[in-house]
Amino acid sequence: MMFIVMMYSTAIPCLYLAGFFICFFMYWSDKALFLRHYRSPPRYGLELATRAHKIMTWSILLHLMCGLYMISNPDIFSYEQSNLPWVKWAFGYT
Amino acid sequence: MSRAIEDYLKPVDERQFLMECYCFDQFKEIGLKVTGITVEDSLQPCGTWLQDYTVTLSVLYGVAVFISILNATLRVVLREMSRFERAHTITDKLSSATTKMWVVQFVNSALVLLLINARYQKLFKLPENSPILAGRFADFNVEWYGAVGATIALTCFFNTVMPIFNFGFWVISGCRRCCDRSCTYNTSKTRQILQSEYEQLYIGPTFQLENRYS
Numbered sequence: 001m002m003f004i005v006m007m008y009s010t011a012i013p014c015l016y017l018a019g020f021f022i023c024f025f026m027y028w029s030d031k032a033l034f035l036r037h038y039r040s041p042p043r044y045g046l047e048l049a050t051r052a053h054k055i056m057t058w059s060i061l062l063h064l065m066c067g068l069y070m071i072s073n074p075d076i077f078s079y080e081q082s083n084l085p086w087v088k089w090a091f092g093y094t
Numbered sequence: 095m096s097r098a099i100e101d102y103l104k105p106v107d108e109r110q111f112l113m114e115c116y117c118f119d120q121f122k123e124i125g126l127k128v129t130g131i132t133v134e135d136s137l138q139p140c141g142t143w144l145q146d147y148t149v150t151l152s153v154l155y156g157v158a159v160f161i162s163i164l165n166a167t168l169r170v171v172l173r174e175m176s177r178f179e180r181a182h183t184i185t186d187k188l189s190s191a192t193t194k195m196w197v198v199q200f201v202n203s204a205l206v207l208l209l210i211n212a213r214y215q216k217l218f219k220l221p222e223n224s225p226i227l228a229g230r231f232a233d234f235n236v237e238w239y240g241a242v243g244a245t246i247a248l249t250c251f252f253n254t255v256m257p258i259f260n261f262g263f264w265v266i267s268g269c270r271r272c273c274d275r276s277c278t279y280n281t282s283k284t285r286q287i288l289q290s291e292y293e294q295l296y297i298g299p300t301f302q303l304e305n306r307y308s
Contacts, residue, residue: 001253003196004204004246011234012243021254026306029257037264038301045185048192052307055196070234 006059010067099133117143154241157207158248162256165199169305172198188304195308203249211242263299271295 005019071077098116101109117140121128129141176191211229214220220228231238274295275283286292 001199001203001250003200005250007204008243008246012239012247014247015250018247018250018254022250022257025254026257029260030301030306033260033264034301037260037267037298039297039299041301041303042184044188044303045183047185048189048303048307051189052192055193073234075233075235 002056003059003062006063007066008070010063011070102133102137102139113139114143116140118147121147154244155248157245158252161203161245161249162252165202165253166256168198168202169195169308173302173304188307191304192307195304199308204246207242207245211238267295267298 001022002019005015005022009015009019095116098112101111102113117128117131120131120140121144126144129138129144131140132138172194173191176187176194179187179190181187181190209226209229211231212227213229213232214227215232220226222228231242234243274285275281276285284292284295286295
């Protein structure tokens with residue numbers, strides 16, 4: 001779910017709030033239930049945590065690419081192209 | 095009111111939809127009585143508006159709830175199916191289940207909605223009845239945020255409260271233990287015959303780490 005939050009959060013900023021609440025509720029509910037309800041788990045290896053960590057690093061790239069595409073919609077941020085000669089020069093627009 | 099009626103009586107493609115704004119304001123003040131507002135003696139535009147508004151909201155919330163329930167169901171199915179892989183260690187099994195759960199949830203919650211509603215015709219032409227990339231939205235415009243963006247956001251917000259439902263399992267297991275003791279405080283009393291059944295009842299379920307990581 002955090003991957004989805006990262007994907008769309010640039011254009012839908014309220015998803016940052018959803019991401020915060022997901023982490024908050026999951027942490028406290030798991031902590032409470034881990035102490036009161038669940039049985040003691042076996043000792044897991046590092047592989048699971050490492051794999052999750054590796055997957056999450058790709059979300060940063062997705063966040064940037066989706067954010068770039070969604071915000072580049074001219075209906076959201078419109079501008080006069082004639083006022084940006086250095087952008088034309090930098091990106092090779094004619 | 096008069097501007098809204100004037101706008102409502104125009105052809106659909108020339109309207110500014112002022113009547114919808116008027117009906118929404120009236121709905122906040124007088125509630126369901128808004129359906130009784132009549133213009134031009136017989137027309138009841140707010141009744142039609144309320145019907146459309148209710149259907150739209152129901153679909154929006156319904157899809158979000160459906161996706162959340164579908165994800166929860168698929169998590170259970172994938173966890174059970176990962177047993178058949180016969181991994182050598184528990185970590186391998188959980189790792190495999192985590193990856194599958196993550197892919198399924200990501201596709202269900204983020205990609206399916208995006209691809210069904212998107213319209214892409216630049217590099218290749220898809221037929222109109224294509225299930226993907228033949229939707230209504232050619233770009234991330236205002237309508238996209240109202241329809242698809244709102245559904246994605248609602249799905250995420252529904253998922254914020256999902257961990258709280260785990261407390262329900264705690265209450266259920268507490269009730270089962272209470273029934274086992276015949277609803278007394280005597281902790282040495284039990285109806286279980288085998289030691290394994292007693293332990294199964296009192297130790298509690300396994301902490302599902304793959305659900306959290308996915």
